[in-house]
Amino acid sequence: MLAPKLPKALEAYLEEEAQSPVKREYLRGRLYAMAGASALHNRVALNIAARFLEAARPRGCRVYMSDMKLRIRDEAVYYPDVMVVCQPGPPHPYYEEAPCAVVEVLSPATEVQDRREKRALYETLDSLEVYLLVDPEARRFTLYRRTPEGFAEEEGEEALIPCLDLVLRAEEAFRL
Template sequence: MSTAAQFEPISVSDYLVGERSAKRKHEYVYGVVYAMAGGSNRHNRIASNAIVSLGGQLVGEKCEAFNSDTKVRVRQSAGTRFYYPDVTVVCDPNSDADSFHDHPVVVIEVISESTRRTDEHEKRDAYLSIDSLCVYVLIEQANAAAQVYRRADSGFDREVYLGLDAVIPLPEIDSELRLGDVYQNVVFTDNSEADEDSFDT
């Protein structure tokens, strides 16, 4: 008889209760909990700039922008996931008593080399499975560049925006995201220029 330890998945309810008192954030994938590393000042500056830009445009509107303290729940046939996006825009919010949203319209992640694989693959696939999601934005840290996955009739189309003059249109929420605003006070190195071929697809 095997004496190997048996994996006991954590229930959704136990995870949510634990997050209320946890000193660090944890993401949840099919019963497994993963501690999140803290973001750099650059990461947090870019994320803050994005939420300030969108939040200002959404004042008085139905949709709202939420920061990375709010989770997104992804319910799939294989199980449930909870992620903490850097920015979430929601037009059909959950109850104020909840710590998560089920119906994001826009999700933004600020990516780094340590999070690139997860953000560009695992999280992308999860977010794009949400029926309400219209736009998934991945913002680079090392240069002024962003990838956008936008819902179309046949699925999601991929768009690339390069340079501080680029503007990401967001007609889905009657807004736009200017990369010049997103990268305000961000200093790049001399060799930080990006091109479309630099993205992992």
Template sequence: MSTASHFQPISVRDYLDGEQQAKRKHEYVAGDIYAMAGGTVQHNRIASNATGALFAQLRGQRCQVFNSDMKVRVRLSSGTRFYYPDVSVVCQPNPPSETFQDAPVVIIEVVSDSTRRTDEYEKREAYLSIDSLCVYVLIEQNAALALVYRRADSGFDREVIQGARSVILLPEIGCELALEDVYQNVEFQSADPDEEA
């Protein structure tokens, strides 16, 4: 006989109501909620740089960029999920009274050691199931590197964008992200020479 606790799943409505009152953000996966840890200065700087670059290019356009305060709802056969991507671009936004978006075209996550597994597997699988999504970008925190999953006829193709002078082309929204802009004021930690010995 199992001694593990059994918790009742939380309804979507209770999660959304609770999230409006919460002091910390939580993500929701099919009835379970997970508190989000705060990001580092490096993480926030990269996410803010990407948001700012896209905002400047989308000003006055139909598509809008959102920061990590906007949830994205993903409806899967295994249950509804709500995530807070670092950056999202939506061209058909939900009504202004909603606290989430259903139809992102671009989603960007800044990857760290603590979020890598979730961003590269769980969230990627969920995000790529969204019909409106054209591009999912994973931006590394400790190197000038991005993985781009772009919708193609047969699913999603994977591209590697590497080097500070590289550019992530986003013709789907009429934008581009230069890595030198994304990593502005970001200092990569060099390896400790004592650790290499």
């Protein structure tokens, strides 16, 4: 009989992940290997990151793609497809903790996780202004925007990214 796997401490995960040949996300002590992404997924994420980078540089903001971790307290560590951080640098060289914008490009394997689990945790970040879900098949956006009453859901072909003072248009994201 196999012994049950015990939850891993966050600090142990972070040390191991810096040396791991396989990217793994962390959720409350459990590790989840990440699947590879399609060519379409990568092109869409790169288009968005490139557009964000143009707007970020003059503001002193940083734009990351899927190799930079986002730490959410001691609960979770994810690799968002695109992340924007406009606050001063973090104390750790391998993760950020205070993004103003997070983007996930949907895929059939991750859509439920992106819409529920990640959204719930991302929205607990005080710094987060927008969480953008990008559907490459439907060529549409679902944006969760912070309001005084909480996060409001918006759907369409444009997404306002306040910390970059940028309106991202679908044709920019889905240009192939």
